[in-house]
Amino acid sequence: MSKKLGGIAALLWAINLSAALGLIALLYFSGILSAAARSEPGPDASLLSLAGSATRTPFPTVTPIPPPTRRATITPWPTPSPGPSVTPMVMPPANRQVIGRSEEERPLEVYRFGRGPVHKLIVAGIHGGYEYNTVQLADELIAYLFDHPEVVPGDTSLFILRNLNPDGSARAMGVEGRANANNVDLNRNWPYNWQKEWERDGCWIWRPIEGGEYAGSEAEVQALIAYIDAIKPMALISYHSAALGIFAGGVPDFPPSIRLAEAVAEVTNYPWPPIDTGCDYTGNLTDWAANTRSIPSIDIELTNHRDTDFAQNLRVLQVFLGWKP
Numbered sequence: 001m002s003k004k005l006g007g008i009a010a011l012l013w014a015i016n017l018s019a020a021l022g023l024i025a026l027l028y029f030s031g032i033l034s035a036a037a038r039s040e041p042g043p044d045a046s047l048l049s050l051a052g053s054a055t056r057t058p059f060p061t062v063t064p065i066p067p068p069t070r071r072a073t074i075t076p077w078p079t080p081s082p083g084p085s086v087t088p089m090v091m092p093p094a095n096r097q098v099i100g101r102s103e104e105e106r107p108l109e110v111y112r113f114g115r116g117p118v119h120k121l122i123v124a125g126i127h128g129g130y131e132y133n134t135v136q137l138a139d140e141l142i143a144y145l146f147d148h149p150e151v152v153p154g155d156t157s158l159f160i161l162r163n164l165n166p167d168g169s170a171r172a173m174g175v176e177g178r179a180n181a182n183n184v185d186l187n188r189n190w191p192y193n194w195q196k197e198w199e200r201d202g203c204w205i206w207r208p209i210e211g212g213e214y215a216g217s218e219a220e221v222q223a224l225i226a227y228i229d230a231i232k233p234m235a236l237i238s239y240h241s242a243a244l245g246i247f248a249g250g251v252p253d254f255p256p257s258i259r260l261a262e263a264v265a266e267v268t269n270y271p272w273p274p275i276d277t278g279c280d281y282t283g284n285l286t287d288w289a290a291n292t293r294s295i296p297s298i299d300i301e302l303t304n305h306r307d308t309d310f311a312q313n314l315r316v317l318q319v320f321l322g323w324k325p
């Protein structure tokens, strides 16, 4: 009897011991797993991890922002009032125009400054989500221009489309917000050099995404094509983030786009020529504008996915407003 009880006690001991060992093992592996989860890259880290690819040029270290080294001689503008305190929604409606609707019926808003015959266009937010800082920059520029309308030359009208992809912006602030509501990359849907799919080497690969059912299939792209054909801009800037630099629209090269890129590079520290990751940017806005509409066009990538680089882009605006092909 006592021998049997002793055997049961030993058995219970063994069960306790193995349970304790199991618990220790569980804690150990869950620690490893949560460390692995923490190291999963966010949008910035994901972009930078492209640099790990052996065949690609490494991405630059993007922070902090060094002072511009190629400052052109431009007359200083009035210092902006602190912070973008004014939001576009409360601005005088006379300067605001809805040029169309997104796939989910959100308004595509353009703000106009100046009444001159020379039209220039800035597009922000073509990639929603983690490129939201381009929309913030557009809003800061809009607020500045409401405070300082005198900076627009008398012969010029400046149009700012503050967010071409409001559906992406509404869906997410991260990489999930890049596409529009149909999971289309709005910078790959333009009817020039269009492809539904493309070689992903060196390109953005963080979510499945496509170029649309056909070239120009998306409501946002259709609205902007119609608007560009109506206002016939003499030059165009499309803002992105982050870090790759300034891209001149045109395949093959369109020399006026290159001259605009050079003029902007003079007053910024954004890489020019841009960093080449080997990606083929099929069906994009600036190639379409340059090659099918002969509009000098550039993409500008902000330094990161957070900052608006406002001081730099105020200089860009000044150069852009004064620029002639």
Ligand SMILES: [Zn+2]
Binding pocket: 126, 127, 131, 239, 240, 241
């Ligand atoms: Zn982009």
